[in-house]
Amino acid sequence: xxxxxxxxxxxxxxxxxxxxxxxxxxxxxxxxxxxxxxxxxxxxxxxxxxxxxxxxxxxxxxxxxxxxxxxxxxxxxxxxxxxxxxxxxxxxxxxxxxxxxxxxxxxxxxxxxxxxxxxxxxxxxxxxxxxxxxxxxxxxxxxxxxxxxxxxxxxxxxxxxxxxxxxxxxxxxxxxxxxxxxxxxxxxxxxxxxxxxxxxxxxxxxxxxxxxxxxxxxxxxxxxxxxxxxxxxxxxxxxxxxxxxxxxxxxxxxxxxxxxxxxxxxxxxxxxxxxxxxxxxxxxxxxxxxxxxxxxxxxxxxxxxxxxxxxxxxxxxxxxxxxxxxxxx
Numbered sequence: 248x249x250x251x252x253x254x255x256x257x258x259x260x261x262x263x264x265x266x267x268x269x270x271x272x273x274x275x276x277x278x279x280x281x282x283x284x285x286x287x288x289x290x291x292x293x294x295x296x297x298x299x300x301x302x303x304x305x306x307x308x309x310x311x312x313x314x315x316x317x318x319x320x321x322x323x324x325x326x327x328x329x330x331x332x333x334x335x336x337x338x339x340x341x342x343x344x345x346x347x348x349x350x351x352x353x354x355x356x357x358x359x360x361x362x363x364x365x366x367x368x369x370x371x372x373x374x375x376x377x378x379x380x381x382x383x384x385x386x387x388x389x390x391x392x393x394x395x396x397x398x399x400x401x402x403x404x405x406x407x408x409x410x411x412x413x414x415x416x417x418x419x420x421x422x423x424x425x426x427x428x429x430x431x432x433x434x435x436x437x438x439x440x441x442x443x444x445x446x447x448x449x450x451x452x453x454x455x456x457x458x459x460x461x462x463x464x465x466x467x468x469x470x471x472x473x474x475x476x477x478x479x480x481x482x483x484x485x486x487x488x489x490x491x492x493x494x495x496x497x498x499x500x501x502x503x504x505x506x507x508x509x510x511x512x513x514x515x516x517x518x519x520x521x522x523x524x525x526x527x528x529x530x531x532x533x534x535x536x537x538x539x540x541x542x543x544x545x546x547x548x549x550x551x552x553x554x555x556x557x558x559x560x561x562x563x564x565x566x567x568x569x570x571x572x573x574x575x576x
Contacts, residue, residue, distance in 0.1 A: 284348040284409070288392050291408030295345060298406055301470060302334055302426075305433050308467045313440045316454050330432055337425035340530040341407060344419045349412030350398035352381045371546050382545045388496050401485070401494040416485065417519050417534045423482040430475035437468050489518050 309330050314323040357375040361382070365373065374383045376396050383389075388400040390410050399413040411419045440452070441464065449457040488494055492514045517535045519527040526532040 283346050284351075285346060286393055286408050288405075288408060291392070291405045294405040295341070295408045298341060299338065301474070302338060302429070305429065305467055305470065306331070306334055308463050309433060309436060312453050312455060312460060312463050313436055316452065317443075326432075326436060330429060330436075333425050333429045333432065336528075336530060337422060337429060340418050340422035340425055343530050344404075344407040344411070344415050344422050345409050347409075347415040347418060349393075349400070349410040349416075350387075350414045351393070352376075352379075352383060352387055352396040352398065354395060355380045357382050365546060367546065373545055384545055386494070386497070399494055400496060401488060402496065411485075414534070416489065418530055420482060420485045420489070420518075421528065421530050423478040423485065427475055427478040427482060430471040430478065433467055433471040434475065437464050437471070440464065489515055 310327065314327050317323045357380050362373065367373065375381070376383050376389050378389050378391075379395050381396050383396050384398060387396045387398045389396045390400060390403050392403050393410050397410045397412040399416075401411040401416065403410045404419065407419060407422065409415065444452040444460070449460065453460040455463065484495070488498070492511070516522060520532055520534045
């Protein structure tokens with residue numbers, strides 16, 4: 248058997264009283280599918296409001312500074328339709344990412360009665376979260392902001408005031424993609440508008456005074472460039488995570504340890520909702536609904552106590568303090 252560091256023993260529970268399971272409140276009756284999810288976090292709510300404000304500011308500048316004053320009606324109509332459609336899809340994706348349950352594990356199911364009902368055999372373990380008093384399935388992590396364990400949690404994003412997890416990763420990917428597209432579109436229109444105003448009289452290329460027009464365009468240019476870079480990086484990171492079937496947390500935990508990528512086209516289809524179609528880009532269509540973990544999915548098999556310890560990454564101890572219920576001979 249491998250030698251176990253002394254500090255690891257605090258994560259091993261041989262007595263049910265360690266977590267005081269009798270204080271765990273059984274989970275409430277599950278609500279209907281599609282029940283709205285909202286995190287009451289001041290920072291996240293403020294960031295979500297700022298996101299909407301910046302999109303609406305871009306909408307104002309594009310419409311009232313560049314398109315409506317333009318005498319090229321075809322140019323204004325086409326660009327107005329494209330920009331407004333992308334902005335609508337971006338805000339719709341933002342709402343879906345913010346108000347969708349990311350994959351929360353039932354809270355309070357780590358009761359003594361429920362653990363005993365699993366009838367654990369020698370060599371079997373269950374992982375329990377002492378923070379939300381829940382039994383954690385594989386690849387679930389606790390979020391200190393949501394105060395819940397989230398299945399396949401990638402990260403908590405304050406801009407959508409929610410975790411990015413199993414059920415809402417599609418909406419987050421669409422949100423970053425559409426924000427990147429409207430940022431690029433706005434930058435292109437700003438460039439054409441500056442060229443037009445330099446060739447024409449500044450007083451005729453906008454309904455506002457020349458200084459106000461310049462300030463509004465420069466602010467929009469700065470906003471568009473900043474969010475184009477930021478959302479493009481986030482979009483690429485999320486697509487890579489989906490293709491490799493590895494969340495951001497899992498990537499940080501393994502650090503330099505080699506890992507065999509198990510990602511496949513199937514994981515992409517599950518995230519975006521079936522075979523490739525326009526519904527992949529539709530924030531109103533749901534991804535493939537994952538199966539609800541059964542009791543068997545909560546139990547993990549180990550061959551020895553040392554194997555139980557090696558399943559815990561040292562970097563995780565400072566963040567989650569997982570507890571393990573061990574049944575040994």
